[in-house]
Amino acid sequence: MSQMKHIDNIPSTPGKFKEKSPYNRLRLHFSLTKLTFWSFVFLGLIFVFFFRSPSSSSSSPAASDLSRRSLRTSSYDGPAWEKRIKASAKVRSHSGISVLVTGAAGFVGTHVSAALKRRGDGVVGLDNFNDYYDPTLKRARQALLERTGVYIVEGDINDVALLKKLFDIVQFSHVMHLAAQAGVRYAMENPGSYVHSNIAGLVNVLEVCKNANPQPAIVWASSSSVYGLNTKVPFSEKDRTDQPASLYAATKKAGEEIAHTYNHIYGLSLTGLRFFTVYGPWGRPDMAYFFFTRDILKGKSIPIFEAANHGTVARDFTYIDDIVKGCLAALDTAEKSTGSGGKKKGPAQLRVFNLGNTSPVPVSDLVSILERLLKVKAKRSVMKLPRNGDVQFTHANISFAKRELGYKPTTDLHTGLKKFVRWYLSYYGDETKK
């Protein structure tokens, strides 16, 4: 590096600064022209940066710094944009609802949005398309939703001005809040991202909802991880959730407490859904079943976690279609919020449900199922369960969801993985073998 600096400081043509030939004057003229040209380009860029940046007025510096992984900032303005939102929000069935789905380009968000649209509800999506995992998969989900008539607004849930604008354009009766920073292990790498999305983002959504008139009912994604180090199985909503094992779990638990506050003070109707390791087609590449499939096909070894003394690590894997049914039932049974103008008028509904499958499967069995479906033997590498947020097992008691939502999961892991593998091979094709 220092050598390069040295080379840069030596004139390329020895003695060139002393010469005063007509040729040199010509070169000077060209240099001035070049300088003027680049000055214009530079000023132009400054102009574009200051006058076209939509978040410059609406986001705090801290928020914009933390949302840097979002590939695009929101682009809210213009009649054409509003027209698309209104068309997407149009309710087509007699008893339909009008739903803002945050995280609509995410795994659960895409499936829920499509299901709502299919049955005639109005749906507007919101997503920041961040690069936590391959954004091209999010774009493919977006294309899928566009074909069903769902428009996804590009923006962050921390952009209060954008959220307000959406509520100005559409009177949403419901918000399905699924935008979040997911993943248990990634929390150690990027803790700020969890605070940004799962806490600050949630508060922003609730602030805008509380001020909306009428206030919408809100259903949002909590997590099975709130049970943390709880050892009483199956996990019931009444069990303790004060021993989170990861920052992810802690932010979801905080979300449940924040929900309580907004329900208590402002009369917002709030339903939290504790999802249990959701899997299926169009899933998240950061999840074990997904990258195990990729790596088995590539012949790469896969790390299978094991607890102390060869203890089994197991999950209550839940298929996406069952989760979607639970989400829709939660929206359909959500009572109206009771506040208006930011003031509570009476008590409002506050619920938390487990949405699991009630049959935990050891991770090693998950791998065996994948081996059979892919017809490839996995290179297993058994490892100690890392102490970075993973819990040894999860198991949902779903009797409350059964009673209140009519929730009844019907897909076992083998059937669900079969559907996932079929999708995976059709989506990635031969790519995996390269």
Ligand SMILES: O=C(O)[C@H]1O[C@H](OP(=O)(O)OP(=O)(O)OC[C@H]2O[C@@H](n3ccc(=O)[nH]c3=O)[C@H](O)[C@@H]2O)[C@H](O)[C@@H](O)[C@H]1O
């Ligand atoms: O229910 C939830 O609320 C959460 O579910 C999901 O978390 P988890 O249940 O931890 O899923 P996932 O990472 O797929 O690991 C699955 C299993 O494989 C084991 N596992 C994992 C990685 C690995 O390399 N090896 C391994 O054995 C691992 O020990 C585990 O037993 C969501 O990601 C999370 O966002 C949240 O929604």
